[in-house]
Amino acid sequence: MEEKFYTITVYTENNVGLLNRVSGIFLKRHINIESMNASRSEIKGVHKYVILVKTTEDWVRKITGQLEKQIEVIKAFYHTDEEIIYQESALFKIKSDLLFDERQIQNIIKESNSQIVTVSRNFFVIAKTGRRHEIEELSNELEPYGIMQFVRSGRISVSKETMEISNILEKSQEIKTN
Amino acid sequence: MKSEVTKAQKKIKITGSEAVIHCLLAEGVKTVYGYPGGAIMPIYDELFKFQDKLHHVLTRHEQGAVHAAQGFARVSGKVGVAFATSGPGATNLVTGLADAQIDSNPVVCITGQVASHLLGSDAFQETDIVGISTPITKWNYQITDANEIPAILAKAFYIARTGRPGPVLIDITKDAQFQQFEFEYKKCTDIRSYKPVPDIDITKVEAAAQLINAAKKPMIVFGQGILLGNAEEELKTFIEKSGIPAAWTVLGLSALDSDHPLNVGMVGMHGNYAPNLLTNECDVLIALGMRFDDRVTGDLSRYAKQAKVIHFEIDPSEIDKNVKAAVPVLGNVKETLQQMMPLIEEKTYPEWFGEFKRLYDIEFEKVIQPELEPTKEGLTMAEVINQINKESNNEAIVVSDVGQHQMFTCRYAKFKNSKSNVTSGGLGTMGFALPASMGAAMGAPNRPVVAIAGDGGYQMTIQELGTIYQTQIPVKIVVLNNEFLGMVRQWQQLFFDKRYASTEMINPDFVKIAEGYHIPAKKVTKREELADAIHEMMTTEGAYFLEVVVEKEDNVFPMIPTGSSVSECRLS
Numbered sequence: 001m002e003e004k005f006y007t008i009t010v011y012t013e014n015n016v017g018l019l020n021r022v023s024g025i026f027l028k029r030h031i032n033i034e035s036m037n038a039s040r041s042e043i044k045g046v047h048k049y050v051i052l053v054k055t056t057e058d059w060v061r062k063i064t065g066q067l068e069k070q071i072e073v074i075k076a077f078y079h080t081d082e083e084i085i086y087q088e089s090a091l092f093k094i095k096s097d098l099l100f101d102e103r104q105i106q107n108i109i110k111e112s113n114s115q116i117v118t119v120s121r122n123f124f125v126i127a128k129t130g131r132r133h134e135i136e137e138l139s140n141e142l143e144p145y146g147i148m149q150f151v152r153s154g155r156i157s158v159s160k161e162t163m164e165i166s167n168i169l170e171k172s173q174e175i176k177t178n
Numbered sequence: 179m180k181s182e183v184t185k186a187q188k189k190i191k192i193t194g195s196e197a198v199i200h201c202l203l204a205e206g207v208k209t210v211y212g213y214p215g216g217a218i219m220p221i222y223d224e225l226f227k228f229q230d231k232l233h234h235v236l237t238r239h240e241q242g243a244v245h246a247a248q249g250f251a252r253v254s255g256k257v258g259v260a261f262a263t264s265g266p267g268a269t270n271l272v273t274g275l276a277d278a279q280i281d282s283n284p285v286v287c288i289t290g291q292v293a294s295h296l297l298g299s300d301a302f303q304e305t306d307i308v309g310i311s312t313p314i315t316k317w318n319y320q321i322t323d324a325n326e327i328p329a330i331l332a333k334a335f336y337i338a339r340t341g342r343p344g345p346v347l348i349d350i351t352k353d354a355q356f357q358q359f360e361f362e363y364k365k366c367t368d369i370r371s372y373k374p375v376p377d378i379d380i381t382k383v384e385a386a387a388q389l390i391n392a393a394k395k396p397m398i399v400f401g402q403g404i405l406l407g408n409a410e411e412e413l414k415t416f417i418e419k420s421g422i423p424a425a426w427t428v429l430g431l432s433a434l435d436s437d438h439p440l441n442v443g444m445v446g447m448h449g450n451y452a453p454n455l456l457t458n459e460c461d462v463l464i465a466l467g468m469r470f471d472d473r474v475t476g477d478l479s480r481y482a483k484q485a486k487v488i489h490f491e492i493d494p495s496e497i498d499k500n501v502k503a504a505v506p507v508l509g510n511v512k513e514t515l516q517q518m519m520p521l522i523e524e525k526t527y528p529e530w531f532g533e534f535k536r537l538y539d540i541e542f543e544k545v546i547q548p549e550l551e552p553t554k555e556g557l558t559m560a561e562v563i564n565q566i567n568k569e570s571n572n573e574a575i576v577v578s579d580v581g582q583h584q585m586f587t588c589r590y591a592k593f594k595n596s597k598s599n600v601t602s603g604g605l606g607t608m609g610f611a612l613p614a615s616m617g618a619a620m621g622a623p624n625r626p627v628v629a630i631a632g633d634g635g636y637q638m639t640i641q642e643l644g645t646i647y648q649t650q651i652p653v654k655i656v657v658l659n660n661e662f663l664g665m666v667r668q669w670q671q672l673f674f675d676k677r678y679a680s681t682e683m684i685n686p687d688f689v690k691i692a693e694g695y696h697i698p699a700k701k702v703t704k705r706e707e708l709a710d711a712i713h714e715m716m717t718t719e720g721a722y723f724l725e726v727v728v729e730k731e732d733n734v735f736p737m738i739p740t741g742s743s744v745s746e747c748r749l750s
């Protein structure tokens with residue numbers, strides 16, 4: 001079966017040990033996590049992991065099943081790139097003189113749709129949000145001038161279709177009050 | 179549902195340790211297996227005060243405590259409980275936790291932990307047991323504040339016993355054990371992120387019934403799900419109504435009477451010839467509460483490819499994990515079978531059943547008869563087990579260790595009652611039998627319990643003889659002594675050109691050891707002595723030890739070598 005990028009979204013209760021449990025599932029199956037992002041979700045008190053993996057559909061389905069089996073995982077979904085809107089963010093730290101000495105840099109920033117976040121005496125910081133290849137392009141263009149620091153976030157995404165998570169929580173809420 | 183709170187427990191300030199005891203009592207726990215140490219001393223202090231209500235069994239090793247809790251759980255269906263201290267006490271639980279996880283045993287382990295201000299400082303006897311046990315527990319949690327104790331312990335029991343059961347570990351820091359707080363206990367009945375039993379999809383039940391009714395050569399394979407779901411009656415009714423031959427996995431053993439006419443034996447590596455071969459002949463394979471372990475399937479790419487598989491399963495992540503299901507039927511197998519029953523047509527399959535009979539006869543002639551009525555001088559493991567069947571009228575609980583004797587036990591032990599076969603299936607943990615038999619004997623106090631171990635595995639937890647003596651546990655211990663790590667030797671013989679690397683055992687005087695623990699003991703070397711010795715063992719009150727010296731280089735057959743297909747099941 002063909003390997004593809006899959007984005008796994010995991011809705012969870014907040015628990016310190018959970019990250020260990022979640023990453024252990026990938027470790028056991030020898031599946032490399034390309035990127036991982038943890039944040040709050042749209043539901044109060046519910047956390048969300050967005051995990052990017054490259055694997056086969058068979059494996060991603062099994063892993064999602066294993067994830068969902070964990071007590072504190074409320075629901076897990078997986079999507080192909082076509083089924084989601086996704087972005088990554090990157091920060092570039094660059095010497096300040098370049099901004100004034102190398103006119104080309106200003107063009108690069110403009111054309112790449114990135115923003116200057118801060119400028120100080122010694123350095124300035126460019127932020128770029130977009131697809132992985134767009135960030136890589138910008139990085140390649142800035143490379144010759146010297147990048148002091150670079151960092152890229154994990155993928156974050158939302159699905160085009162609804163993820164039926166609120167329903168699940170409402171249902172369990174009903175059980176409780178009934 | 180309103181939760182139950184006993185008045186006496188409401189809103190009084192007690193310590194975390196005392197709260198632990200109240201929680202256990204509220205969950206109906208009567209026996210705890212464990213071993214004390216610094217970080218759990220406050221809880222043991224409470225055990226002392228509550229000793230008339232809560233019986234603590236001091237094992238000789240923490241591994242023994244978990245295995246005992248497992249044995250208790252396996253025969254009683256209730257949650258087994260084990261205590262251990264921090265550090266080495268906690269790490270000694272690891273094998274048992276892993277065993278309970280893979281065999282879905284409901285067990286709650288409580289470990290003491292260093293005081294919370296010392297966490298992460300490499301304090302004396304600090305280990306990150308929550309980190310260590312994460313992949314081998316259904317759930318685990320560290321408590322650093324006594325206020326969490328009631329809710330977390332309630333959750334622990336709920337998680338351990340519901341859905342697909344499993345082990346839960348709760349680590350409690352020493353300061354939380356000392357801390358005073360207002361205690362109130364509510365049983366846990368719901369966790370919003372946890373759905374123990376999936377909803378039943380009636381269309382799947384109907385689709386399953388249709389497939390079954392239309393089948394020409396159907397076959398059932400049932401596993402531990404039947405025992406865990408208390409679905410023995412439903413299984414029997416289903417088999418009898420549908421007329422379908424039923425085989426079992428190691429952990430499904432005893433759910434159906436061994437002498438039931440439609441019981442066609444064990445599947446898997448050392449299973450019976452007929453069900454293994456016919457797995458690749460049947461047109462519909464009905465899997466009931468089993469998970470297609472590789473020891474069952476052999477080479478997956480050549481397993482039941484011709485069959486439509488109907489998979490009755492409680493754990494959605496098992497569906498299509500190893501074998502693709504034409505019809506997955508999620509839910510508790512007791513309920514799904516009940517729902518399906520009215521849709522099932524009454525049938526018999528004389529010709530198809532004849533195939534099982536024909537292959538059984540071949541196996542009987544080539545394997546079973548020579549094992550049960552050997553012409554050679556040395557005793558066989560099979561004849562010992564057969565003698566235990568006779569003496570116990572198929573009514574004993576049999577706890578086996580891991581190795582050749584385990585496979586002989588599963589092949590030849592006969593059972594009338596469910597939840598009577600206790601063995602380490604998924605993990606294959608040598609040393610399991612002796613401590614597990616202690617828990618089994620306490621979990622089923624009115625039934626005879628026989629532990630069957632090899633000379634190798636027995637010595638892995640032999641110190642539990644001390645527990646058996648101190649606690650007066652009436653287990654019958656049989657060591658089938660072949661002076662070898664027999665199962666490994668068998669593989670060396672078959673696949674490594676008889677290079678017996680480190681599998682020969684020079685053994686101690688087992689009888690003296692048992693007698694050293696004040697357990698009556700005997701050794702048998704001759705066929706003529708066997709029946710009397712087993713009779714004496716079964717009729718002696720209390721614990722008893724019997725060593726049977728068996729043929730050194732016997733092999734277990736049939737066998738499906740690793741990587742082979744079930745069709746390639748060998749008879750020799």
Ligand SMILES: Cc1ncc(C[n+]2csc(CCOP(=O)(O)OP(=O)(O)O)c2C)c(N)n1
Nearest residue numbers: 581582583606608632633634635663664665
């Ligand atoms: C803890 C552990 N270590 C190693 C093994 C590998 N192993 C499986 S069976 C076996 C031999 C068991 O020997 P014995 O207890 O004498 O039983 P026999 O096979 O001779 O009946 C070994 C070493 C295991 N299953 N468990």
Ligand SMILES: [Mg+2]
Nearest residue numbers: 632633662664
């Ligand atoms: Mg042996």
